[in-house]
Every structure is written in C-alpha cells, then in structure tokens.
Amino acid sequence: MTNPAAGPLPILSFWRDLEIFNIPAAPGAREATASSHVLTLRRGEVLPWRRREYAPSATHGWIHLVYLGVADTEQLEGLLLKAMAPRGEAAELSERERERSGGTGWLGAFVVGEDGAAKPDSYLAASYVYGVDLLRKDEALEGLSARLAGAREEFAQRRQRPPAVEGGPSGGVLGAVDTDAAVDRAPIAPTGRPAAATGAEARAAKPRGLGWVELDEELGLLLRRIGAGADDARLDWRLVVRSTRVNRKYMEADLQNAGDFLNSFYLDDLDRLIGQAQRGEPFGQALGAYLGAPLALAARRDILADQAAMTGLLSVAHLPRARWPAPAKFPLVLAQQAAVAQILRVLGPAGGVVGVNGPPGTGKTTLLCDVIADVVTQRALRLMELQRPADVFADTVEVAGKNVFPLRAEIMDGSSIVVASTNNNAVKNITQELPARKKVSAEFGPASYFDEVIGAVFAAQKVQGEDGATIACWGMVAAALGNAGNRRSFAQGFFRDEFSKPEAHAANAANATNPAKAATGGANGQLFDTPATPAAQSTQTPPFSQSASSTLSAPATPSTRSTPSAPAAAAAESAKPAPPSMKQLLEAATADYARYQNEWQQARHALRALVEEFDAKRALLLKAEQAALGLDACRGRLAAQLAGLQEWDRQIEAAKVELAASREAMAVQRTLIDGRRALLEQLRERARPGLWDRLMAWLGRETAAMAARRSSLDEPTTALAQASEALAELARAAMSCEAVAQTKRQRREADAAEKQKTEAQFRQHQLDLQAGYQIGVRHFPDAGFWALPAEQRHRLSVGVCAALDTLRAKIFLQSMELHRLTVLANAGRFIGNLRAVSAMLTGASRGKLLPEQRPILWDILFFIVPVVSTTMASFDRLFQGMGQESLGWLLVDEAGQATPQSTAGAIWRSRRAVLIGDPLQIEPVFTVPLAVAEDLRRRRGVAAIWSPAEQSVQTLADRVTAFGSWVAQDDGPGLEPRRIWTGMPLRTHRRCDEPMFSVANRIAYGGQMVQGRVDPQGQGEAVDFRCVLGASAWFDVRAAKAQHPVVDEEIDVLVELLRRLQDQPAHVAGERGADGKPRAVKIYVISPFRKVKDACARRVRAAGIKGVECGTVHTFQGKEAEIVFLVLGTAAGKAGAGARAWALEKPNLLNVAITRAKCRLYMVGCAESWGRLNHMAVLYDEMARLRRVLPAGPFADNPAKR
Template identity: 30%
Template sequence: MFSPQRVERVSKERLVFAALAGQPLPWEAGHELSGWRLRPDQTWQHVVYLGIYRLDELFEVLSRLFGPSPESYDERPAGESAVAAFTVDEHGHMLPDSLVLSSCAVATGELLRTRRVRTDLLSRLGAATEDLDESLQKRLPAVTIESEDGEPTLVSGVVDHRLLSDYQKVAVQTAGVDAALSFGDIRIRSQLVVRRDEDEPVANECCHGCNRPAARAANHDFLNSPIMRDLGRVAEKIDKGDVGVALRDYLRPETDLATTGRVDVRDRIDAVLAATAPRAVPAGRWPSHPEHALALNQQLAVSTALGTSAGILGVNGPPGTGKTTMLRDLVAALVVERARRLAALTDPARAFTGRQQRYVTGQRTRVVDVWQPDLTGFEMVVASANNGAVQNVTDEIPAADAIDDSWRERAAAADYFPDIATALLTGRPDAKQPQVVEQAWGLVAARLGNKTNRSRFLNTFWYHKPDKSRKGPGEGHTWSGMLAVLKGYEQTVPDVGWSMAVSRFRAAEARVEAVRRKRAEVYRDVERREHPENHLADLRHAVKVAADAVESARLRHGAALDAERERAAEADRIASALQAGAERDARRRAAAADQTLATAERQVEHLSTGRRATAERTLWSCEAELSRWLTAQAAHQRAQPGPWEWLRTLGEAQRRWSYHDGQLLAGVRQAQVALDAARAERAAVQVEIDVVQRAVDTARRQADEIRRTLAAGVPKPQVDHAPLTAARRTVASAEQELSTAVRTHRAAEDAIRAAEADLSALQARLVRAASALGRHFPDPGWHADRQRRESAALWTDREWNEARSDLFLAALALHKAFLRHNATRMRRNLQAAMDLVGGDAPADLAPEAALAAWQSLFFVVPVVSTTFASYDRVFGHLGREALGWLLIDEAGQATPQNAVGALWRTRRAVVVGDPLQLEPITTLPVRTEQAIRTERAVDEQWLTGRTSVQRLADRLTPLGTWLDGDGNPTWVGVPLTVHRRCDQPMFDIVNRVAYGGLMIDGTGTDTGARDRFQLAYPTLPPSKWIDVAGTGARGHWIPDQGRQLDRILATLAELDFDMSEVMVIGPFRDVARELDRRARRYPGLVAGTVHTAQGKQAEVVVLVLGGAPDRAGARRWASSRPNLLNVAVSRAKRRLYVIGDRQAWSPLPYFQILAAALPPQEPVRR
C-alpha cells in the first residue's frame, strides 16, 4: 500500500509534458505531437497524472504522524508520485477502466483521519476508486462518435484544462490528502501504440500488428505497488495450502530454521572438494575461453544448484566476483540437460503428450500442444527489483563478446538465430535514428518485463519481416522473425534428419563423458591419496604391532608349555601315590577275598553235611509215611462193603467203612503235607547252598583277579588334575594366539608391501594428472593455499572445458533441429506465447495452456528477464511451481515481499546478491512501518528496511560462510570470493571494509587491460583523497569540493578520456543534484547518489563526500554500516578519487580504512 511509483519529471525528450494553462494539451491541435508523422498502424495514448506530490514530503508527513526515527538522516525517498491517473486516447477521450487511484495516498489519508492502520485498506482503495470514477464520469458526459468502420460508438467527452483541474481537486479530496500535501502541476506522459487490425487473417493466427490495441488502455499499475495484487493472490493460495517448496522455505520463521547442518566452506574444504567432484560438474559449459574456468565457489554454486530438486540456494556475490559468469554456466548446463532428454526421443513428435488445449482470442482459436513432463522444468527467469540488473544479465548472455573468439566459428555453425538476437539487443527496429548495432551470437536470452520490452520482443522476435529497402541496424533488415522462420520450416524438408541430429549431439556428449570418466578416476585417486603417509605409518605400525604380538604370543606359548609340564609332573606324582595305594588295597582285598572264600566254603560244607542231610532224611521219612497211608487207603478201598453187606448190616458196615476211610484220607493228607514241607525244606537248603556256592565262586574269582593284578602290577591311574587341564587349555590358546599373530604379521607385511606398491603407482598417476590438469588439480599445496584453491575450479581443464562448451553449442543445434521437425506445433504454441507476452491472452486462460505456451518460448529462448514489478503481468496466468528456475540478481536490494509471486511460481531459485552492498530502499519511515507491523501482528524480520530477499535466501542455504562486515556475524550462502574488477587500493579497501578479507584479488590474471589503461593515460595520478573541508555549505553540498571535482573532470576531458567510463557519486542527494549538473556538461558521465551506482562500474570513480559541517549525524548515518562505502569504492576499476573533509570523515567507522589506504592531497587552488 505504501509503495508509490514514481512519476517521471517533465521532459520533452521522454514525451512527458506539464498541462500548463493556455497551452494545448498533447491531444489537442497545436501541440508539438500533432506534427509528428506516424505510420498507419500507429496512434497516441496519453497517461494523465493528477495531484503530483513529492515523496520526501509524504515521508515527512508520515514521520510527523508516528514520530521521526532518531537514525533517519538522508533516508527520505526522492522523486514524485501522483494521487490518481487515467489514460486518454489520441482525441482526448478517457479510456474505460483506465482510472487508477494511489493506494499510498488513500492509506495516508486513512492514517491522517483515524491515526491507526486499517486492516481493510485494499477494500477501502477499491471503494474510493469507484467513488472517484463515478465523480469523474459525472463531470465528463459521454458523446457518440463515428468509429473507423462507420459504426456509431459511445465514448467519453474530450478532456480539457478545466476538467483536468476539476479532476485533480476531486482526486485529492477522495484520497483524503488535500490538506496534508502540496500538489504541483498536472503531468501527461504520451506514448505511441500500435493499432490492431483484427480482420487481417494469417493462417488462423495473429498478424503483424498484434500489439496492444489503441482502443484499450495500456496495462498500468503506474501509481501503486505493482506486486500488491499478486501478493493478495498468493496469500489466498497459501491460506489454502497451495504453496511450493521454495516459497514455503522462504516464509519459514527464524525459529524453525535448522542451522546445525550449516557447512562453512572456508573451513570444510573436504565438503567443497566432494561437492565439486567430477560427477557434480555439469555436462554443459558456456563457450568462454577454455582456459578461463569458473572459480571454485562459482562451480560450487552451479553444482549445488543443479543438485537440488526444489528450494532456494543463496549465493553471496560481492562486486566483481562473476555473478553473470556463474549464471551463464548454469544456463548452459540446463540447456544441455534438456537436449539430453530430447536426444532420447526416437521421434521428435513424442516431445508432446498428444493432449491439446484450445482457447479463443478475438476471432481466432489457438491450439496449444502440451509438453511431456520430462522436457519441462528448464525454464529460466532472471528477476530483480532493479531493471538495470536484469537488463545487464540478459543483454550480456547473448552478446557476441559473451563468448570467446575461439568459439565464433562453432557458434556460427550452430546458427542459433543470431539475427533475431542481434535485433533484440540493438533496440527498436523502427527507430527513427540509426542505432549502434550490438551483435549477438545466439538467441539464448531476452528482456521481457515492462510493456515496452514485451512489445519490442513481440515485434522483433515474432512478427518481424525482411525489408530490404530499409537501411540501418540488422543488415538492412534482411532477417525474419520466428513466425516467418517456422513457416519456412513448415514448407521445407529438414536438411538433417532427426536421427542424424541426435547422433551429432551424442558424439559431442560422448566426448564430455569420456573426459568425465578420466577425471573421476583421478578424483578417486585423490580421495585415496588423502594423508597417504599417515596410511603407510598406520600400516608400519600395524606390522610392528603384529611382530610384537608374535613375540608376546611365543613367550606366552613357552610359559604355557612350562606350566603344563609342571602340572603334568604334579599329576604323575599324584598317580604314583594312587598306584601304591591301589597295590596296598589290592593285597588287602586279596587277603579279604581269601578269607571270604574260606568262610563261604565252610558254609557250603556245613549246609551240605548238616541241614541238607537232615532235610533228605526227613524227606525220605515223609515219603515212606505217605506210602504207608496210601497203601492202607488202597486196601481199605478194596474192602468197601457191597450192597448186600449194606443191606445186611442196614448200612452199619458202610458207616464203619466210611468212617475208617475218612481217617485214612486224613492220614494221607497229613503225610502229604509233611512230605511237601520236607521237599520245601530240602529245596530251601539247596537254594541256600547255591547262594553260598555262588559267593564262593565270586570270592574265588575276585581272589584270582587280585592275584593276577598283583602278579601283573597295579597300573598308574589317569588323574583328573584340574591345574593340568587348565594348563593344557592355556597351551592350546597360546598356540592359537601364536598362529593368529603369525598370520596377522604376514598379512601386515603383505599389506605394507602392497600399499607401498599402490602408493608408488598412485603417486605416478597423480604426478601425471597434476601435470595434465595443472591448477585444476588438488595437489597437497592446493589445500594450504586459499588464493590458489579458490581461484579456479578443479577438474575443468582446457580439454574438458572445450568438450563441455562444444556440447552446449551442439545442444542448441539439437534444439534448432527440433524446431525444424516440429515447426507447426511450435508455431502454434509460440503464437499462444506471444498472446501472453503481448497481454492478449484471455484472463481466464487455462493454466495448462498458458504453461505449455511459456514452455515453448523457453524452449526457443532459454532465459528471459523481468523485474519483480512486471512479474505478475508477464506470468500471471501460471500457477504454483509452474516454472523451473528463478535466477534473482541483486537480491540484496529487493524487499522480501518483492519475490513472493515469483517464488510461488518457481520450483528452484538461485538468489544472488550481497547483504553488504546497498539494501532495499523503502518510502516508508521506520516508525510508520513498525506501526503497520504491530497492527498486523507481523514478525519484525519482515520489515522491508531490516532485511532483503538475499538475507532470507542466505539463511536457508546450508553451504556458506560467516561475514562480519558490520560487526554482527551474518551467515551468507555460497560465497563468490574471486574479485576481478578493482585494482589496488580499491580491492583492499572493500575487502577490509566489508568482507573481513574473504575476497581474493583475481585481477592479476588480466594484466593486459591494466597495462593498456596505464599506457593510454600515463599521467593520470594514482588513487588518492583530496582533502577539502570547505568554507561554506548548501545542505550537504560543499562548493569547494565541487570546484575540485570540476578540475578532475576537466583534466580527464583534456586527456580525451571516455567519459562513459567515469562515475561521480556522493552519499547525499544534495551532492547528487550538483553532480547531475556536471553530467549534463560531460556526455556519458554517470552521476548520482551511491545508490544509483549499484550494479555499475567505471574505470575512474570520483567520490564526493560532501556533508554539512553542522550535521555530524548525517555522516554517522553514512558510516553506520559498511554497505554505502563498499558500493562506492567497488565501482572503481582503475582509479578512485575521494573529495572530502578528511578530518571529519576519517575517524568514522569504515572511513578509517579508506583514509589509511588513500594518500591525502591538498586541494589544487587556482
């Protein structure tokens, strides 16, 4: 809201006019523009600015509102803005929807009215704009006119002086600043636009003249922050979780950052060596001089960027350290990688998915073919808050002097549309005056961004047609734009088949990879070489340890054997004692056995002659008794009475017989029992005899055995002697230990012999590699010598550099071959891209169609540039992470908010800048910004005056180092350290002032340029400080210092010095205004504040310090940080002349170093 855009000052050269009473307005008859002769397709549009106010006055109003900052001395913004603006056509009719009301003016009005920061300022702005538009329309009734096609058209009335004055009053009242600010003239900026002829058909495509139509207002957010709308859009996306890696990381709070993984590249040389290994070196390289390799950290940045799939890489780029050089190699790498994927296609038509997107613009239907995902993600956008920065990058890349002379022939053979590129570099093809033709070598980059750049690109790149009748830049305009080129391709058969084009690329690629394999082998040798003597010492130590172990094992083995023998003797003595005891026991047992045998034999005899005889007699007696009873019984049975006897005796005889028979039976039974008992007794006696007999037999055997043992002798017993068992185990262990020690010793000796042989072979290979690679080889001195180490990347010697650069040019040739084989599809897609470039694509165009169109343009032109201010207008149709790469230059000057939209649309971002150069400039006083921050509950880290895009990127980058430029250690991303711009003493000054000795002086490699300068200007004095205190002051301007400056400029003019190589700068605007007056006297001279010098350089720089003698606080502000002095001094390539009060400035921080480095000189008085 508080980012008003500046309105240009009145300048007839720039077609900016004041609306002065009594003088015709630019659309009225009598104005000088009415005499211009225009082409039939040209007409005028005029932007009218109402309520012109000074930005420093606005700053003061806001400062008074919230209280001035005690540190605010010369922070006030310069320039003017306006409260409102609108556009009128060539006749003075106000164009519909062209009114813009300043968000800053409305927000300031609200602050003045409510004394607080409203959270709904955007809606308040919208409502105020509608109110103002309604008020203006009421004052300007519509009229009906006849259009060019004869149809009646309703337009607004013609704007005149009276209406303009009325409009201005209404505008400032609507904004609410009518009482707070003073307003100057009404200002009008006129511009030529091209009429559109919607009816001219060209193969269903747009024709030349497809620029923005005159009936529509030029796209302008010419008063408000150009990023305001896009920030709102992205904020809504973030609220819905629609955010990619890069922006998510960018917005991460400090408390969520993981800083433990940071690697300081100044300390961790091993990490740098690994990160720049041959495998990490990209296949493609810019066609610069083959001997001019990237510096080590440049290569580190390129390799690290290419090794990430998403996110942000911060690169610290102090002045003169080759930021563009680094970015060019990144460009070459990405072009080659895309070509590799192209080469994998057997049919170039397979680069597209087969899906098509269609949309209607005007009366035409566009068809867009969707790309295969593998061929996307290589889009490169260079963006910056500084228009000059992005222009420098994208103008330098295609310029002819961007490639080395040794590549001109090869680049010419690639023939990558150099005529179109040259025309884009030269300027407008329809320019009135002859222009200096800046030759280009190839169409690898182009400026987009603002409307002028986009229109010029559209007309030059796409629609240009040969016009041999015209003379001037571009060799009589005999070249054709891409539209005509592609149509020509459609009508002819490619002279080189796709397979042949791929084969040529593959051949170049094979050369690169063959060298890579050789470099990788050397790298592996280098890894093995690290601390080789330590390795050999370790092996020698291992041999000694093994030998000692063998000796120890032998001693332990001998001791174990001795101990075993002692324990064996002990066991033998124990066994002998046991043997003797056994013999005595045997004799005792023999005697006992004899005694037992005798006793048993006596028992047997006793039993046999005693009890057994008695038992047998008893048995015989019982058998006889039984026999008698049985005989008696048998006789009795025979005497049994018969029936008659029974009858005769009436049974008496029978009864007597039965009675006697019973007695006989009882006798028999009793005798039988006695017999059985006798038999049992006899058997029992026999059993006892058998038992005793067996005892006799056993006793006899035992006695016999004992006697035999005694006769044979009792053997010694096997003794289980525990100490002997332990000793034997010890012996076995010692034998195993000795065997192992001997094997280990032999292995160690074998290892050291092998290592010595390997080391000898390795050293021989490394010697050959060192000889072949020279300064690109990390020999032992490389680690110790930082200047040598960081001055050139490893491995990238002439052979590999030539192959890689050749591969880049082969990649461009393959891209061009692809265009020949896909001419129709590419023409259709590029036509859609031109709709987007020209602003003619539908607002609701499908993101997939827009993306495919942009991808097609990036296929042809790998790099385009834009400022952050124009990013939304260029890429507004694209969604999250749509584009592959964002390359942010001069990121230290960009406020954090600037990059949000670009980061949201990008997968990978390389952020290059320097927090120790000039920081973002804000139009908002510090306390006003703090009040807004507090009201919106925003963390202090997002204050625009406290941080930058660079600082936010650096904190996310794990590879980097610490800088202590202003006394507070600051972590920066990959540091580019080799400085190749400033001679001494300027280099030492900035290196001490800002970088703590981080930078390395690389200017020694370009002694030719220094010698040529010295030869051309031998009388030019060395750098010095001209001590001028001055007797009077006008603000911060010291006239006496101005007189010394005049003498210096006059001397340079007398030497016929190229004044475009002279820069005069100062820290204060009072000084800058006076310097600007000198610039008008010396064409080409660059003059202004130090801020305006950022990104520029000159052979000679004059720093005019100025500084009101009574305002010491202003000098303290200028010396509060190293940034201002760092930028001022680092602009100077050969000479630095400081004009100022040495006594007042030299005690101040950083200026002490300046004073110590520059000898003082009294002013020349004449």
C-alpha cells in the same frame, strides 16, 4: 508481541499492508522516447490534448496517461508520516529516509483520450491515500480494494458531468488560473482536420475535454482523504502526463490497456498468496522454504572452514556435463564451482531455494551462465532420446480459438528460466550479454543459434552496445520481456508476418522524428491552444519546450530541431533489408523438410557421442579423484601400517629375548635341580638304616637315629621339590612366551600382507590419478590441495581442465543445435505455435486466452528462447495466469537490493529459486516511512526479520541455505564483530586494483575475499593504467561554508580534476578503440547524497565536460568504471554529522562506492570530517599510508601534512 513462527498468513498480510502504503512513482524525463513524451505541468499551462502537436491523424492518435497530485517522494513520505503519526507527536523523516526517497510520486492516475475526455473506468487512486483514511477510521486494510473500486465509480460519475468553464478566480490547490483552457476548439475528425459543423451541432460536438478546474477538483478530493494536514503542507503539486503516439489500428486495444496503473507492482500477487494461505493450501517447495523457519545453527555448514563440506561439493560426481562456452582458460574457480554444484544438486531434483553471496566482482553472471547451460543441456538430453523430431509434441489442443501443438511435459520438465531483478542494469546485462557473440569463445568453432532472429529482435527493441553500435550476436538465447513495450517489440522482431516495406519504414521514421507533422499531417494542420508564432507566444502561455515552469521530455519539435536531415537519415537506415524473423526462417524450412529431418538425426547422434565421451572422461576423473583422496588415506594407512610392523618387530624381538632368558633360566634351574637331586641322593645313601633300625622299623618303632636321619632329608627334599616347581613354572612361562611370539609373528605376517595390499592400492591410485592428470586436470580436493594457502586455493579450479571444459562447452553448443534443428524440422507446427505466442505477448489474444492455456504457450517460447528476463516490477503482468510452480527456474540477481515482498509472487510461480546478491552492498529501498512500516508490522504481530527495514530477499534466502559462510562484520572501534550468515560464498574478486580491493575486503568481508588478478608469483597485478591524476588519492577539501550537504569547493575541485582528464584522457595501455586511438575509459561521479549528486551533474554539464556519469551510490550498483570520483559533501561539524553518521552506519554504501572503481578512486571531501569515522577510517589510513592524502588546490604528488 511478535511470533517468528506465526506462519505465512501474517507475514504476507504485513507485506501487503506495506505495499498499500507504497508511494507509486510518476514517470520522469528519462522515460521519454521518440513516440512517448513525458510532460510536467503546473496549473495554467496548456494541457497536451489541447496542443496542436498532439492532434490525431488518419494513421495515428495519442493516449495521455495523467498522473495527478505529483510531488517529490520525500515530501509525500513526510505527508504520509504526519498523517499517521499519533496526534501531537512530532513526525520527521530520518536522514536515511530522506536520502532514499528520490523521484516523484502521485495521488491519482487516469487515462485521457485524444479527444481530451477522461476514460471513466481508468481511474486509480494511490492506495496509500485510502489506506490512511481506513486506518484513521480504525477500519481494516482488507477493505481497500472495495474503497478503490468505489473511488473509480465515483470518478466515472463525476466525469459524466459537463466540464466546468475555466477562467474564474484562482483558489484551487494547483495554483494559478488557466486562461488558455477556456478556448473553444473544433472537434477533431480521424483525418486530423476540423470536422464540418456549425451552430448548435458544433456546440454539441465539442468534446468534454478536461481542464484545470476538473483536475483541481480531483486533487482536492484526494487530499481530503489524507487529512487536514495535506492541505496545510502546501506542497508543489504538479501534473505529469505521458503522451504516447499509437498506430490507429491498435488504438482501441491500447486505450483499453493504457489504464494499467499500479499502486504497487506486487499487491495483486500478495493478495493471491494471502487467499491461498487463508484457504490452507500449501505453497510450493521454493516459497514454502522462503517463508519458513530459519535453519538451526547446527544444520549450517561453513564451506570456507569445513573442508569436508567443500570437498563433497567439489566432487567430480557433481560436475555438470555442460558449461557456458567461455574461454577454456577461464574456468570457474573454487567457490563458483561449489555454488554451481550445490544449486544443481539441491534444486535440480526437488526444487527449493538457494542463496548465493556474491561480493563485487566475484563472477555472479559467470555462475548463472553455467547454470543456464546445464538446464538447457538437460532438456537436450531428453530430446536426444526421441526417435523423431515430431515426438516432441503432445496431442493438439485449442488455444484462444486456434490449434496449437503443445510440447510434451516430460520434455520441458521445469526447464523454463527467468532472470529477474529489481535492478534494471542487472536485467539489461543478462539480456544483452548472453546473446552477444563476444560471450562465446571462438575456440569452440562458429556458434549460431537463430542469430538472424536475435538481430531482428535487438533492432526492434533498439538494443545497442555502450558505444551505440550494433551488438554482434550468436544466438536467440535470451529475451527482455518485462514491460508491454518490450513484449510488443520482441514479438515484432521475433515473429512478424511480413518484411516491412522500406516506404513504410521511412514514413514511420520521419513521423517519429517529427511528432507535430505526424499528428497534423503537415504545417497547415489545425492549430490548438498552443501559440503557433513568436508573436502569439509573447501574450500566451509558452509551449512546454520553452516554459520555465514546465518540463517536456520528448524529441525536439520542428522549431527547435537542428538536424533537418534526420528524417531522411532515418528513412535511409530503415530502407536496409530487415533481418529475417522466426516466421520467415520457418517458412523457408518447410521446403527442406527431409533435410532437417536428417540433420536432426545427425545432431542427436553427435550430441550422444559428445555426452558419451564426457561420461567416459568423467568416470576416469571420478576414479582419479577417488584415487587422490585414496592416496591420502593410503599414505596414512601405510604410515600406520609401517609403524605397526615396526612395533610388531620390536615386540617379537622382545619376546625372543624374553624366551631366551626363560630358557637360560630353565637351564640354570635344571642345573640347580640336578645338584639338589645329587645331594639328596647322597643324603639318602648316608641315611640308609642299619640292621637294628630296620628291625625296629619292622616292629613298628623308630629309633632316634632313624628320626634324625629322616629329618635331615626334609630340607633337601623340599628344596628339590621347589626347584622342580620353579622349573615347571619357567617351562610354562617359556611355552607362553613362545605362544605369544608365535601370535605376534602371525599378526605381523597378516599386517605385512595388509601393507602389501595398501601398497598395491597406492600404486593403483597413482595409476588412476595419473590417468586424470593425463586428461589435463591438475587439482583434486585432496590433502595436498587443502595444504595450499587459502588465497591460492580460491584462484584454482578442481576436477577440470581446458580439454574437459572445451568438451563441456561443445556439449552445450550441440544442445542448442539440437534445439534449433528440432524447431526447423517441425517448422510447420512451430509457425502456428509461435503465432499464438506472439498474440499472447502483444495482447492480441486478450479475452480469448484462458489462464490454464498460458503455460502451453510459455513452454513453446522457452523451448526456443531458453531465458526470459524481467524486472520484478513487471513479473506479475508478464506471467499473468501462470500458477504455482509453473516456471522451472527463477534466477534473481542483486537480491540484496530487493525487498522481501518483491519476489514472493515470482518465487511462488517457480519450482526452483536461485537468489544471488550481497547483504553488504545496497540495501532495499522502499518508500514507506520506517515508523509507518514498524506500526504495520506490530499490527500484524510479525517478527522484525520479515520487515524490509531490516531484511532483503537475499538475507531471507541465506537463512534457509544450509551451505554458506559466516562473515565477521566490524561495527567499529570497541565493538565486538558481528557474525553474518551468508549463502554460498563467492570470494575471488577480479575487478578492483588497490587500494579499493583491500579496503572493501576489510570493511565488509572480514578479509575473506581474495584478489583474482595476480602475477605468476601470486601477487596482485594492477592494470597498466595511464592517468594524469596519478594513483588513487584523497583530495582533502577544507571548506568554511556549505549549503548542506553540498560543498561548492568540493565540486570546484571535482570540475578541475575532470578538466585535467578531459585535456589528457586516461587510458589502459594497449587498449584501443575501433578508430585506433586509445579506448575511452568510463568515469563515474558518485555521492552518498542526492543533492550533492544533482549539484555535481549541473556543474559538470555547465563545464561542458562529456563522458561523465553522475549519480548516487544506488545508481551504480552492478556497474563499473575505470575511474570513480567519490564526492563526500556535508557541512563541517555538527551540521553535517548526522548525514555522515547515516552514510557510514554500515559498510554497505562505502563498499559499493569504492568497488565501482576498477583502476582509480579519487575521494573529494574533508578528511578531518570524514577520515576518522567508522569504516571510512580504513580507507583514509590506507590512503595516508600510500602518501596519497593530498590538499585541494595544487595536487601534484605532495601529500598533506597530517
């Protein structure tokens, strides 16, 4: 039984359990660098610490990170699944699990020093190995840490034993015997040459270097923990070694840090959060919301359907003072404006979580830039209120034994910004884009914010553009600090104490290009087990670079290097003057103290003037907005008032008619009364009594004549009385009618006066609105705006104009200038501060720096470098010691790809979290078998909404985001569309031409996206793209046979198409490179299946075709190319049906694949097998409608007969 509202503890425990069973990745060939080699070995091959090219020298040594029991992740997942499956129950990975499981994993890892001896305390067993052991014994996973610590102690004890003599019969898990491993070698002195030792002394001095016997023993121990099935699986076990060349002065520190292996990047953070939950301590606003209950349906506002909600978000009152200095002609459009306003309005004051839904090409980075600009500007406004630059500091404190000047808390006030993602491309894009000069429009004048320093940082981190050229930068606004290498290289470029000497640069460059020379000091250095001559190679195990069964991912050795002049070229490049670091700039600034004090005051006043100008204009625009909305109300009121007055006129006229009729009736009645009165008088005169009658009356008697005469008067008397009463009634009615008419006349006069007021308001609103128009704004969220077609609205901006956006961009740039001058005006203090920051980043202050001191140093860095980027995997280590809500802003990109648990620690450290992604693109990838994940979830009694099998960081953020949108999800023919709630929706797409845009819009977004690239008539405007293959097409390949999922005929067609493109390169008309020739376009080859991708890559390389990237769909999320080939693969019929069903179960994979293509999409695959399947049918039908389903082979514009 699961409880969705069970609280954070079981959720966090479930996530921790999942991470225990995560299969850690082994390094691969792509991770090799000039100074860090990655070797893949099988038993019997020479270990790196026994190779001459890895011998230590006087200046450098080598550290070897050993990954034991390396196998394909898919195989390890299968092994894990079988180990945990109930006895007798079949356990096979699904198609989804097989396709997601790329790369390799390991069972254990440790560090080997340059002497070949293992570092005893560096050992780490993969947590899933012991997790399986615990669950099999029905023990709690909470005991894992103790088990892993015990395994490390046992390893240390084993490694104190003398190494075994190798060379006996094989029988180990790893396979063949290592005949080279038993060869004795002389101990190596720090000079790199053999030490002088003979006899017993020499034997005693021999290092206890690890050999294959010990490695085989360690692997066997790990396999026994998994269970008997591990041995039976007979996997292709390998050993992977990352060998890193280290400057000897850093050797001790790097050796201490080298064993920083991680089973999971998130285990430590999750353990920390579990401990806090167990203690009953509340989490911060952001993590509390993230782990909390979803918003009720009634609390959700669909801003695409609710005009009032959208209007409130778009109010000029929420318009930030600053914006990123992008060209003013490209403002944020409707949904982007709403998202920025909601982020700053909701998170700015109180903190929390906001989810943003960003489909492909809808401007997520653009949105983030404006958020960053506002955060930095808000801090600058606080600086502006200071009286002198030194007021930015609080009292001096001691940090790691040094005096540091901390920044005042009220100045920083949660303004640190961290951009993070599980996607390396997303992090790289942010870090390289923000500092690039092309990111700042020249229309705002020259922009410069420590541009020399970012040049030095990029040089140190070897950051280059896609064409390999140096990136021209404008400012030190972002830094990539995720891994230790990035931190060290950043510190070297950002704050180095001395300019490097050209000679040292040249020597380092030469050594980097020739590791063998660097290691031995020359060609005559000590030779190790690796053969040195071709003759020797014929009888001994060949070196890795020539071994058929091993892989060496490193620069070529001297024997294979084809460019002997490379060291000289590197030396010449290194001899160029290095850009100044912050330290040099600050030292120079100390000599100009008075100048910078004065310039700081000027910058402060200049910023105030810009802000006051903006505030005045915003006040006018707010009045104009209120006027636009007021005009709508006035128009309604005027129409109602006019109708009211007309109704009063009608009623008054009716009253007049009624009164006239009453008066006419009264006149008639008076005439009648007069007649009856005259008649009565006549009758009375006739009835006057005679003398007798009077005498009888005197006697009290009435004569008969008298009675008759009296009786004759009754009727006329009554008639007269009735007529008189009728007249009185008519008089009362006339009086009432007159009173009513008078009331109506008075009310009409009052309503007429109100109408005059409304007309006066209307005229004033027109004047106020005209004032807004005079500023340049053309649209406000009024009735006229909402009457526009939805597609047109989403391409427009409200409440802004080029002039206003120019002012806002200048405010941001002036804010950066005020920051720059604050630093230079306090140069002396910042030198000491940044020295402490540098020590923290490089690890030089390890052991001295207290956790509570780290926020002080991070604030100093964030003050100068507003944005730090990192992958989620590095977050915990980067911000170690940083506690709950110690960071201001967390901006997570590609949140739809991230598992829910991956950001928990990052959100915990952050006051505000903006989680941007798309649940309709690539879903999270994790290496725990789904059946195992489900079993762990049930053990903790946690609802499925917390499982990475069902959810992502994005979906968890969306569920607690009040303003968003419902997206109709079509699951296929005959099925009711599902409604998916997303966070703040971005909907204006600017990447893809047709048919990619329309197909993605239909299969994934319910038609909600709008095309942002249109002509003046609002029609889609395609890029003028010249391609020999013609328009986008489906090349229909009918193959009789396939090595599932690879279809050779499809790859034949792909290669032929690529050759045509190589012979006649495609290009965008008018776009030219630096050489004046048409700019080369990007070409991607994508497949849903790893095996198909691998086959494509091999064939493309074999064909000698350059400039083509091959990968799975997952590889390319966040990237784009002019041309995309989607190679479908799979065997025909039932053999490939399961794979096709997996690929099209949801629209996500197809959506991502086709939206990588900006200009052309070429499908390569069997239309009969794929064309009628869920989601793909939309694409096939569109290609058929365009007559672009073409038979394989000759594919001039002749559509297939279908």
